[in-house]
Amino acid sequence: MIVIKDLNKTYKNENISLHVLKNINLHINKGEFVAITGSSGSGKSTLMNIMGCLDSNFNGFYSLNNINILNLDDKKISFLRNNNIGFVFQSFNLLKNITAIKNVELPLTYTKISKKERIIKAFSALKSVGLEERINHLPNQLSGGQNQRVAIARAIVNDPDLILADEPTGNLDSVSEDEIMNIFSKLNKMGKTIVVVTHNEEVLKFCKRKIILKDGIIIKDETR
Secondary structure, eight states: OEEEEEEEEEEEOSSOEEEEEEEEEEEEOTTOEEEEEOSTTSSHHHHHHHHTTSOOOOEEEEEETTEEGGGOOHHHHHHHHHHHEEEEETTOOOOTTSOHHHHHHGGGGGSSOOHHHHHHHHHHHHHHTTOTTOTTOOGGGSOHHHHHHHHHHHHHTTOOSEEEEESTTTTSOHHHHHHHHHHHHHHHHTTOEEEEEOOOHHHHTTOSEEEEEETTEEEEEEEO
């Protein structure tokens, strides 16, 4: 699913050049459950942004589902991102003034499906994460763990091939953390490819493959 070859990423401004990712070579197959870990500043979030087609300003090769990202214009990258990738962030990134089901519907507003079908799909996604009784609640009426479940429902509502999660349990207590990671495990067993960026040892226990970055270099890639 993911093929990365000789990938380098450098941030530049007038006074400094920072080489963040250095000659990254990586393959991730469909159905894998992968953790990317490393200390702060190791390059893990930068790598995830590239995997998620949020950043195409890099040197090297990256293909997703046999599509070379660097061959796409901005419109095609946006289409690929919206239809093939689901994102889950530490801060949830929910719109505060709309309900859970409306938040989950958002990725579907860029498609041609009807409003009725959008509602059906959003409800199904919320039900799959155990929130069918909270569909009309606003984010401030939900706990942190429930908000993250809404975010996961939003990530899967388009039935993406790849789910990317950046520190998805960073704002949660240990009970909610287990709930969220069990949901990811369930999705993985259903065939979803999941890549999680984390520094949390408890989260790493759920993942089947661990990639460790240090100073922008992959220093270990192990499968259990």
